[in-house]
Amino acid sequence: MSKVVKQSEIRFKIGLDEKNVPLDIKWMATDSKNNELRDCKSIMISIWDMVQNQTLKIDLWTNDMTTDEMHSHYFQTLLSMTESYAKATGNPYAVEEMKKFAQSVAKRTADWEDSK
DSSP states (O other), X not given: OOOOOOOOOEEXXXXXXXXXXXXXXXXXXXXXSSOOOXXXXXXXXXXXXXXXXXXXXXXXXXXXOOHHHHHHHHHHHHHHHHHHHHHHHOOHHHHHHHHHHHHHHHHHHHHHHHHO
């Protein structure tokens, strides 16, 4: 088993309104060069809990995130998850199908948006 030779942290700072709706999201990683909080509009975190044997998640976005930004963030995340899955498992069939699915839903979403 490998030995831990370094540790890094990723931090999030969430500004909430009186109804606990995110108004401001900032993040930083201790490994970054400038080590400062940076603005973002959305985070999607997925954590595998080995005790509960299930995925836990945190999805937050600010109230000023546009629908177009959310579409882009969501579909880029789907494609990124597909690439991670391929790298972790080597399963070429699921990756091909997942990419087709993401592209299909993105196309249907664009058509839906255009029809509004």
